[in-house]
Amino acid sequence: MIVLCGCGVTVSLMHTLVVPLLPEISRMMGLSQDAASWLLTVTMLAGAVCAPVAGRLGDMIGKRKVLAVALGLMTAGSMLGAMSGSFALLLVARMLQGAAFGVLPLGISILKDELPAERIMAGTATMSSTLGVGGAIGLPLAGVIAQLMSWHAVFWAATGASLVMLVLVLVVVPESPVRSGGRFDAVGAVGLATSLVALLLAISQGSRWGWTSVPTLGLFGGAVVVFVLWSAHQARVRSPLVDLRTSTQPVVLLTNLATTLVGVGMFASFMLTPLQLQAATATGYGFGVSVMVAGVCMIPMGLGMLVFSPVSARLSARHGAHITLLTGALIMFCGNVGESLLPGDLVVLLCVMMSLSIGSALCFSAMPTLIMNWVPVTETASANSLNALLRTIGTSTCAAIGGTFLAAFTIDVGGRPVASSTGFVLTYWIAAGASLAAAALAVAVTVVVRRAGGRLAEVTELDGDTEVDLVA
Known part of the structure; x- marks a missing residue:
């Protein structure tokens, strides 16, 4: 579990490590801001495309094999980025790094197959939270390394971390015996x-x-x-890439829809809080801190998700994952409302951020449990990959909405236009609405589960026959 969670943190780091490097890379390579942003876009696209493919291949030929291939691609991409001197090579490097996004759903599925029954919820909850942990610590870590050395050093550090995780997976992680077979x-x-x-x-x-x-x-x-x-x-x-009959089951469908909304509700804070911290105090909402200090302020949010993952597992074990999802979505709603007030005190802002991290931890730990309890055991990797993909769509949507509002509403500070508070407030209220909608979907999931007798149906494939076990 430790090795797989380390893989999850490493993969999520890859999606944010280039953010503080963009100004230096743009300057050194003579790129415009729009051109440099493709270093983020291409990683997101590669992850979205490769995650469902990796999930299906993992179910077919073995999750550990596909996990090792994904980590190998990430290692190769990190090394290419460290040695690249052109924008084209750097784009290819970022694409290879993004191709490893399937590691998260594959790791969750391996934990489902290998852990004792009493540890599955805690394991999957912790693994699921690594996305937030890596996203929160990636910004300050990359910023510190780049400031002390260079942006190439950031990619060399990523190469070392990727290689270590690949070796540990090959040495420690067993191959799952659960296979679906079939043709790709x-x-x-x-x-x-x-x-x-x-x-x-x-x-x-x-x-x-x-x-x-x-x-x-x-x-x-x-x-x-x-x-x-x-x-x-x-x-x-x-042998479909995605079994639509399974994916359209009420619990699975509602959970996947909630995943997209939770992605919107979570990412607003990840995106806007660093900007708010770095904005000049003359804006009326900014704190005027450096990039490094802003990054350090984000670390508690990521660690909060990791710390509260075991709590969410206990809550799911006692009351059901659907209740955990509902609780988390409501906490996220309150956190986003608090963010929309643009707290002027740093301690208050950090407390609001912690509430969002707690809500995110509850939601992201509950959703894989709900998914895996309602799909055949031979389809857990592909089902989790689809869920991870929808999370990406949610965060991308939030980024687009926030970027549009920040560009549309500006004020003049020191003779140059900067984002006004209106863009921040509107984005946070949309995130709050998405969180509340996710809570409504969680209520619908609760109704479906209780109509099934208050139990979750775990479907397993045995010798070609479908057996349904009712698990309390």
């Missing part, structure tokens, strides 16, 4: 990748291109058309 659906993989790339490109670039521009609307429309065709293909093929 290459057509389905291409269709899903095409739809996701179109959707996420439209979401991430819409604020720059214009939400009503031809490229943005064309990508949104293309994503819908391809998704409809992909769904029809998945319903016909014998």
